[in-house]
Amino acid sequence: MVDRAESAVALAGEREATPPKLSLRGLIKTRRSTSGEMLTAVDNVTFDVHQGEFVCLLGPSGCGKTTILNILAGLDEPTSGKALLDGRTISGPGPDRAVLFQEPALFPWLSVVANVEFALKHVGVAPGERRERAMGWLENVHLTGYANAQPHELSAGMRQRVALARALACDPDVLLGDEPFGALDAQARELLQNEVQRVWVESEGRKTFVFVTHNVREAALLADRVLVMTAAPGKLLEEQRIYAPRPRNLDDALVSRVVSEVHEVLMREVGKGGTT
């Protein structure tokens, strides 16, 4: 009757007993500004993400959270420290890590289904299987009726759903999201959040999700762990581990409580010089 939190705690314990899926060790990233000054974007960040976890990185604008995600995606390199996937140094992007960007980045000259098929081709799915798999994923995101539409015919939320289908169709171990719902209206955002929760639950611990967001509610709704960063230069400030079953609602007492606590911490950081 009251076992669900207990099983969530036990599951988290089991995950932590296994080697991490993703690992950052003493990660530092510096950049040269346009005026030639060296700026530290990420300052000595260390954390692990285990297989099957859903982690959200949260922080004021410019705190380096997107830089961290880009390094995990293999799109950027650390200045010092290590970024590891399954214990091996990340040396570039790969089909084992799909990335969802704020803008869906669909090919505008391809139909919706062809966009998904293109990704399947890229990971070596045989031509005869591509259509069926692509249609299966479009069905998962409730877009079967738009398979032959062009991206420009869809709303922003629908385009992002296509991007989600395309990312997941390749069956990546890791899904990285850089503010993936940041440009959507409230309703489209909620639909996508529910979709992502469902996909993650149905993966039954196989898929690891890391999302960057500055939306505290989104983080508390989706994540097992919310990592809050300081204003620039970005360091880890606080972690919230949330043991509550899914799908969660923003009205849930625990979600509201976590939102309130994280929001308070974040506002203090913004007061120190960051912006949301």
Added chain:
Amino acid sequence: MTDEPVPSPSTQERLADLTDDERLVLAKVADIVRKIQYGTVVLVIQDGKVVQIEMAEKFRLR
């Protein structure tokens, strides 16, 4: 928890009156309290019964 006073006789009577289900809930809450340093525990109640225990644990990282 170790510094807590011994329950007064009336508290002991109330503890003795608890049903098995109520004891189970309290035992699970106590497990969580022993496990975490900072956090929140939420009991979800339906029809007068605790149907779910949720928790969030907070860590300061610097």
